[in-house]
Amino acid sequence: MDARVENEMNDVPAGALAPVAEAGWDEPMQVTVEDVAKKFGLTPALHGVSLDIHPGELVALLGPSGSGKTTLLRILAGLDIPSSGRVLFDEDDALTLTVQERHVGLVFQNYALFRHMTVAENIGFGLRVRPRARRPSRKEIRRRALELLDLVQLTGLEKRYPSQLSGGQRQRVAFARALAIEPRLLLLDEPFGALDAKVRRDLRRWLREIHDKTGHTTVFVTHDQEEALELADRVVVMNDGRIEQVGTPDEIYDEPNSHFVFSFIGESSELPVLVERGKVVFDKLPLNIAARGCRDGPARLFFRPQDVEVGSDLSGAIPGVISMRRRHAGARRLDVEVGRAGHRIEIELPSQFEGGVRGRIAVLPRRWRLFPQEPEGA
């Protein structure tokens, strides 16, 4: 990570940070979420979620739609009020603070820029609406807006209206506007969701740079795992109103703790197996796979395409028939039909692999995870 930061420092104009820091950032803030639940009418959106966000951390809330990630973000922002639980900003009870009092910088997927204001007016809005006693002078507001515009690398666009900017530029303006109030916490709701793939990648690097410079505690919501894994210090995987796993991108990818995380993050194949006296059995065939503490009974075996070994003389491997063969970037991908029910698994082999469609093959996962099958309806 350090190397990356150093690399990209060069992209940001020199001195862009200094004047902003002069304006006085607070120390980065710790956020504590304790057993927060939220219901909309009778529909639960969050079931008792707890989470610590460390000062200066960049945290991703990752999950499919309806997983509760946006609800959690809105609760942090003060736009939604939890049905129960506590939210602490450092030592303070955030739930007693109004939206305005929280000093949270919010960035929306659709930017929510004020369309009748210029870029400079948008950025200065948070300063302009302060009560008279704390409001900087017009000149000062303008100066700060221009500084922030430099920081987000949009120097010279202050007189434009939002409709005259590209999507990526608008999102940067929204970002500058959120930074202008010297937020204690930055919250980004699908910040790159409305942008096309290339702009998205550029803005991702840009966001990481800005974060490393300004050091705000930042939480962003995304349904894009690549974005979460690439950008965040820690990823919070959410599903169905619950937190499935919290960890560094490496932990989330390499050691998923539930079948949901395993199948949601990255590519994987899944097979229904039976654990019998410490042996893993697929289709009445004992596999050369240790059950490793998985209790007896039905279970689900997960592995990634590249984590397999193939051969015809492997003992305890899963026999199957190749049903499809394709080139996948630098490698060869095979779909293999296994078992009597014809389960399909996907495996990745070196591109020079010869076996063709209809060929027989035996597959042995080298890295895998076993998750006990939950009872129906759980």
Place this chain on the structure above:
Amino acid sequence: MSDAALGVDVVTEDRARSVTTERRPVRIALILIAVAFLTVFLLLPLFAVFSEALRAGFSGYWQAISEPDAVAAMKLTLLVAAIAVPANLVFGLAASWAIAKFEFPGKSLLNTLIDLPFSVSPVISGLVYVLLFGLQGYFGPHLQSQGIQIIFAVPGIVLATIFVTFPFVARELVPLMQEQGTQDEEAALSLGASGLKTFLLVTLPNVKWALLYGVILCNARAMGEFGAVSVVSGHIRGKTNTMPLHVEILYNEYNFAAAFAVASLLALLALVTLVVKIALEWRYADQIAGSNRH
């Protein structure tokens, strides 16, 4: 002629036209019908109004519109509009704000009720106020004893006008505000703006052109309303006659020149409204959500 032959004919006749464009004679016929219709039903009457109004020359025209009863009718019309339009502006903003930005029980009922005046005959709109405030009405005797007169007086006319015109502003704003959602407001609040500042600096500017559009239409209707006002007015010359009522009285007295002179003022109002409306639609089409419904 076979279908196939017809198909070939059509293709060779005009290769460039798209499938949804009719053949030239059909197009010309359709356009002529539309123009003829407009001429007979709209342009001719409009022309008649102005030519009749000026039949007695400019001095006659001036006399007709500067006569005390006519002036009183104009003043009353302006007064009624000056009360009804701001009242509906406030009501329309409040209602559309509530409908577009909050969830509350009865929301769809409120949304439907706003349209009521569009579907109710104006005569009924007037009669309900007679029923409520007339001498034989629910509150009539009590008001009478307090010396307050509503029916056959200015308050009744204002009430009936407000009733008839109240959908105009709300109908413009609701779809636009719904489309815009609440994110701008959420952004403003999170940036520290109070509720009032958020409304004044963000919400109101976002809908200003639609609001003006609604006000223009509301005003045109408020000044031109006849039915409802006729029921509650009592037609007292110089006192409770609005311009449309005054036109009718003059007409019934066979004072055609004067009737058309006053009517021409209303027609002028209509033309001005039309021009402003078109200008708004042309310039701010994207910010006037309901513009295609009028």
